[in-house]
Amino acid sequence: MKFFSTVTPLVLAASATYVSATSLTNGYNIIKSRQAKVHRDLLDVCVGLDADLVLSEIIQDGKALVAGHLDVCLCVSLIPDFIKVNVVAQTAVNLLGVAKVSALIEGLINDDPGCQHCTFPEHGQSVCAPDWPCQFQCQDGYSPYTNPGDAHPSSCSCPAPMTECNGQCGNFPNGCGSAVPAPPQRRSRHATFGAAKDINKRQVGESKCPVDKQVCGVPGGNGGWECVDTKSDKESCGGCMTPSTIGVYHPATGKDCTSIPNAVSSSVECRSAACHVSACEAGFVPSAANDACVPVSASPADKRFFNWQEASEAVTKKAKAVGGKRDIVAAANADIRGMVKLGEGAGLVKLL
Known part of the structure; x- marks a missing residue:
């Protein structure tokens, strides 16, 4: 009974200590979860490889099989994606499997004397x-920033007068909200002439675009972006006119259909990512592919010259040789003159 009375306070004290420690730990975890997470710099090992991919497990004619030569700049973190698309790596994967080939390539990177820890x-x-x-x-x-005296940049900075907002660097005249701010709507190059634009035709301000739209940069937007349907947008037809700084970089491959020379602006469309012109200004007609406006008539150098006098004399001479009558000769000459006039009116021939 005495033993029990001695042990009980010790057990209670230990339990109280454990509960107190657990409460402190839980409290710490709660506070930690509410703190802002600072993104750490990413570490990687990279090198410009110039080596054979040797499969030492496969012996052929007394030598280890060489799957092929690797001449590429590669980082360890990119190995999983690299072996999916590289022909040499795929050859090795078919023989040894993904895990072993990944280990082989990682070994080539780490063992190369020129590898750098990035x-x-x-x-x-x-x-x-x-x-x-x-x-x-x-x-x-x-923008990349290079410290004075360094050969290469070491950080990404947001130069003045731009400011940072929710992981973006740009101009935010309305302040920085709690979500990724929307960039200004792209203004039409014709806005100074009072042309009305449909400001709701694009979804702007979302961090991701719908599957049927592409992230494009905003001209003069300092990092701004917009979601554009490049299959139907006549100002960004077939691709972006300005590359986006969001996500994977894509060059500007689009075409502004509204800038096609001599095209009637209201008749220009973007159909299936290609400009389509249905009407042109006076003196021009849509091209055969409906992607441009060409002159109505050909140039004088392209016209076929027709000597009416020589043709008429030839018809008369031939008719007399076969005993033709005067009215028949006159009718033939009239037919020739009529055909020439039609051709001249269509821009095909020119009378001498």
Whole structure:
């Protein structure tokens, strides 16, 4: 009974200590979860590879089989994507499997004397280059910054007068909200002439675009972007007119159908990612492909010259040789003159 009375306080004390420690830990975790998460710099190992991919497990004619030669700048983090598209890697995968080939390529990178341990800053994406394996490009509107005396940039900065807002660098005249701000609506180049634009035709201000639209940059928008249907938008037909700084970089491949020379603006459309012209200004007609306006008549150099006098004399001479009558000769000459006039009116021939 005495033993029980001694042990009980000890057990209760230990339990109280455990409960107190657990409460403190839970409280710490709650506070930690509410704190802002600072993105750490990304670490990677990159190198310009120039080596054979040797499969030592497969012996052929007394030698290890060589799947092929790798001449590419590659980082360890990109190996999973690389082996999906590289022919040499795919050959090796068919023989050894993905895991072993991944390990082989990682070994080539780490064992290469030219490999570099790279630190990529926030907003920086690796673009491995043989002369600088740790090369990166800045996204989200940020610009690369090189410290004085350094050969290469080491961070992505947001230069003045632009400001940062929710992970974006740009101009935010209305302040920074709690979500990714919407860039200004793109203004038509014809806005100074009072042309009304449908401001609701694009979805702007979303971090992702619908599957049927493409993320395009905004001209002069300093990192702004918009969702554009490049299959039907006549100002960005077939692609973006301005590359976007959001996501994967795509060059400007679009065409502004409204800028086609001599085309009637109201008759221009973008059909299936191609400009279509249905009407042109006076003196021009749509081309055979309906993607441009061409002159109505051909140039004088393209016309076929017709000597009416020589043709008439030839008809008369032939008719007399066969004993033709005067009215028949006159009718033939009239037919020739009529055909020539039609051709001349259509821009096909020219009388001498």
